[in-house]
Amino acid sequence: MKNGKTILEASLCLVLLCSLILSAVVAEASDDYNHPPESDVGDWTNIIEVAGGDVHTVGLKSDGTVVAVGYNYAGQCNVGGWTGIIKVAAGDHTLGLKSDGTVVAVGRNWEGQCNVGSWTNITQVAASWYHTVGLKSDGTVVAVGDNSSGQCNVGGWTNTTQVTAGSRHTVGLKSDGTVVAVGWNEYGQCDVGGWMNITQVAAGWYHTVGLKSDGTVVAVGWNRRGQCNVGGWTNTTQVAAGLFHTVGLKSDGTVVVVGDNDSGCDVEGWTDIIQVAAGSEHTVGLKNDGTVVAAGGAVLVEPASGCFIATAAYGTPMAEDIQVLRDFRDEYLLTNRLGQALVGLYYRVSPPIAEFIIEHPSLKPVVRAGLLPAVAMSTIAVNTTPAEKTVIVGLVALVSMALVVWAKRRRGKGPQYT
DSSP: HHHHHHHHHHHHHHHHHHHHOOOHHHHHOOOSSSSSSOOTTTOOOOOEEEEOOSEEEEETTTSSOEEEOOTTTTTTOOOOOSSSSEEEESSSEEEEETTTTTTEEEOOOOOOOTTOTTTTTTTEEEOOOEEEEEEEEEOOEEEEOOOOTTTTHHHHHHOOEEEEOSSSSSEEETTTTTTEEEEOOOOOOOTTTTOOOOEEEOOOOSEEEEEETTTTTTEEETTTTHHHHTTTSSSSEEEEEEESSEEEEETOEEEEEEEEEEEEETTTOOSSSSEEEEEESSEEETTTSOOOOEEOOOOOOOOOOTHHHHHHHHSSTTTTHHHHHHHHHHHHHGSSSSHHHHHHHHHHHHHHHHHHHHGGGGGGHHHHHHHHHHHHHHHHTTTSHHHHHHHHHHHHHHHHHHHHHHHHHHHHOOOOOO
């Protein structure tokens, strides 16, 4: 009996520990919106191209110089000295294509995504969060950065006319209007083999979008936020893809958006737009007079430089596991006072722990391993039907009640002496 009680107590403690870890991690990417700095583009003029990054926005001016606004925790906005630029791209870093076919880059380089100094004869660049892709003048493609899912395996591509980069996949448009893709395909984001008559492609976090020659749009991949619901679009001239949203520019200069409503979808009044770009959680539009408009964006409660436990462990607040946990936070924790209290507690206690992890990098894989139960629990929870969610909530409530009863009984007994 004693052994059974010990096992029960250990199990309850484990559940409590996992719950506390889970509540800590899901608070990682804050959804507190106020005045996103990546949308501070109101004073820009003479812009000829825009790019949306993770939490920053980049503008190419008509004189070949570049401007950038937003969070600059990794130096991704340090573009003030750039000249002779003809194209820009942005992820968790910023890329500039120079008129001589070379490429410059600033920002986060943990995966080597900024190692483009030796590239030549480049005609277009694309930036993901963790890797960089370059299209060469002969139609071949090069890539650097994270290749954990084979997203940089583009060495055999030929006759390519455009490239785009998602979270862990790379997409290429060929001269015959077909599309190729490599990388992680968990949600079917690389299932583009049957596409035809495509004139432009865009890659989001887990989805891929294609613009057809007749102005209609196709999309494949993860659609939990409705970011692939583009079947009714017509008269589209350009597409862009963000974290969980998809943007379309129409021939009349207006803009349509589908997906996460918090990701810069408030574009209803936009007019005279000639180019659109999608950041992680914001949308940018270039007007025909060279000015820029922007909507959405996330105000980070703390700088995303490793101030929280999960960011310190994963190296970025946009890690795949954190995105799963973020969905769990939205659907479960933030819907009740207890969960909200746990999230608030996390912000108070996490920073010193995160700083310790940063100072001791060898702890990062250990912390990530410790978070695996929370990731698994969240993955199961967010991929359920409403009926299954009700059962999960009920089970969580029962476990919580059991923990409370157990804790009260432990306190009521007081110390035992023999």
